[in-house]
Amino acid sequence: MTSPAPEARKAWIATLAKAPPGRLAELMPELPPHDLLRAPEVGAVMVRGRIGGTGAAFNLGEMTVTRCSVRLPSGPVGHAWVQGRDRAHARRAAVIDALMQTEAAPDLAARILAPLRAEAEARRAARAAKAAGTKVEFFTMVRGEDQ
Amino acid sequence: MYVAVKGGERAIDNAHGWLAEERRGDRAVPELTIPQIREQMTLAVNRVMAEGSLYDPDLAALAIKQARGDLIEAIFLIRAYRTTLPRLAGSRPVDTAAMAVDRRISATFKDLPGGQVLGPTFDYTHRLLDFALMAEAEPPTPLPSPRGGGEVPGAAAGQEAPPSPLVEEGWGGGPPRVPHVTGFLNRDGLIEAAPSSGATPPDLTRAPMELPADRALRLQALARGDEGFLLGLAYSTQRGYGRTHAFVGELRIGRVAVEVEIPELGFAVEIGEIELTECETVNQFKGSKTEPPQFTRGYGLVMGQSERKAIAMSLVDRALRWQDLGEDFTGAPAQDEEFVLMHCDNIQATGFLEHIKLPHYVDFQAELELVRRLRAEAETMPEAAE
Incomplete structure (x- = not known):
């Protein structure tokens, strides 16, 4: 069992949380044995914004979230907080978080996290490209006084 | 004084049964699915999430279906549901x-x-009904843009996408x-200026x-x-x-x-x-x-x-x-x-x-009694009123 760098762990937890649940299940259909420390629990997180985008915080409204914590027989503990109400998603993400702290990490990173990241990036890029396609290209008309 | 009145149960049950039937509408027409509402009535879903104050597109779509498209009723359903959720953070x-x-x-x-x-804006549309949308099979709608729109060459294949002109790189390798x-x-x-502060904001759902x-x-x-x-x-x-x-x-x-x-x-x-x-x-x-x-x-x-x-x-x-x-x-x-x-x-x-x-x-009943009494009093004192 290795102790992961917080930055790396932060990144894979985010990737797992933002993954489409169906896709994650496809990439990791079978879960190894594990104990539930906290059974998947659906709740709400209050989302905050900032006044004027940069100012004091205010409460915008809530979003649904599911959290789950597991322990592998070998000891590592995994946590997940994922958007939405998909209990299987939270459980799967927590198990992978735990496995990422074991020697299985390189294999999982390549087999699960890398494709999830590439797909998320492709979705983002496709949307950004569509947005770029609607960018206005102003040009100045020839005005009367110039003639 | 409250007088308990019973006897509405059967009528209420029947009303709810009929409501479910009316919600479904003509059974010759296929039933709406939650994904259909979520994907194709997106702006209604957005409104229900915003005013229901709970971001969950599937639940908002469900609420719209259950409320027969009455958005305030749907918002009501979402508000009621959110009170059942523990606040995690x-x-x-x-x-x-x-x-x-x-x-x-x-x-x-x-x-x-x-x-x-x-x-994807409605601005600059002519607000003319598009009868093509009424046809059973939707016609393909390619984006007219010669660049950028629609398929991104390379993006799907995992190649590097062209840099977006909209963004500048964040300092320290943060998000664009x-x-x-x-x-x-x-x-x-x-x-x-809008200076930031670390204060925890007040929450009207709590106090x-x-x-x-x-x-x-x-x-x-x-x-x-x-x-x-x-x-x-x-x-x-x-x-x-x-x-x-x-x-x-x-x-x-x-x-x-x-x-x-x-x-x-x-x-x-x-x-x-x-x-x-x-x-x-x-x-x-x-x-x-x-x-x-x-x-x-x-x-x-x-x-x-x-x-x-x-x-x-x-x-x-x-x-x-x-x-x-x-x-x-x-x-x-x-x-x-x-x-x-x-x-x-x-x-x-x-x-x-x-x-x-x-x-x-x-x-x-109390109001009725009062008006009757006032009228009776007024009738018995016609001379005094003159």
Whole structure:
């Protein structure tokens, strides 16, 4: 069992949380044995914004979230907080978080996290490209006084 | 005195049965699915999420289906559901400068860095009914754009996508950022600053709203307030009832990551992404005893794609700030905090409004007695009245 760098762990937890649940299940259909420390629990997180985008915080409204914590027989503990109400998603993400702290990490990173990241990036890029396609290209008309 | 009245049970059961039948409509027509509503009635879903104050597109779609498309009824269902959820945490404030923008326009600067990005907008449509949408099979609709739109060569194949012209790289390798227009004005000191603070904002879902409310509490109330009510109020300010001379400095729609401090981890992680609409207005301000003449700001932030609501919210936010800015109270409804905040919630409003249709037999009996007695008294004293 290795102790992961917080930055790396932060990144894979985010990737797992933002993954489409169906896709994650496809990439990791079978879960190894594990104990539930906290059974998947659906709740709400209050989302905050900032006044004027940069100012004091205010409460915008809530979003649904599911959290789950597991322990592998070998000891590592995994946590997940994922958007939405998909209990299987939270459980799967927590198990992978735990496995990422074991020697299985390189294999999982390549087999699960890398494709999830590439797909998320492709979705983002496709949307950004569509947005770029609607960018206005102003040009100045020839005005009367110039003639 | 209350008199218990029974006997409505069978009628109520039958009414609910009929309601379910009417909801389903003609069975020869295929039933709507939740994904269909979520994907094709997106803006209705967005409104239910914003005013239901719970971001969950599937639940909002379900509520719309159950409510037969009555959006306020759907919002009611979402509000009722959210009270059953344990509050797990509050997020870090979302960073709208790091938004992946679908749309970003400014009415004040033509050539803003990053450009005017129209996004999937109804603006510039002719508002003519498109009968092609009525045909059973939808015709393919290729994007007319010669560049950028539709398929991105390479993106699907995992190759590097062309860099987006909208963004500049964040410092220290952070997410790409789209700077706010007000930031440019702020550099020159021409607009009031919006300094951050670490204070935990008040929450009207936890403690009853008390007036006067600070701006954070007002914005929470407006963000979940009724779109129609805010639209009417905002329009009234434009027509002269508390005029604030608003320009849309910037309007942006896109997705932001939501980050939450996780106690068991000891650090914050991104737990998901939500779509937001943000509007910042730039308003004329002549200055006061303490402030130099400069532009002031109104702010609107709404869940989902809802720019009408975001613009209305920022106009009403600005109108409510008259006191902070040392302006005159002209008696306009949009300036009246009590009027705005106590009436903008459509669930409170519809609850109180609609309750008067429920039995008030005893109340009314008392009124009836009173009117009869007054009439009897008036009839027995005809001379005295003359």
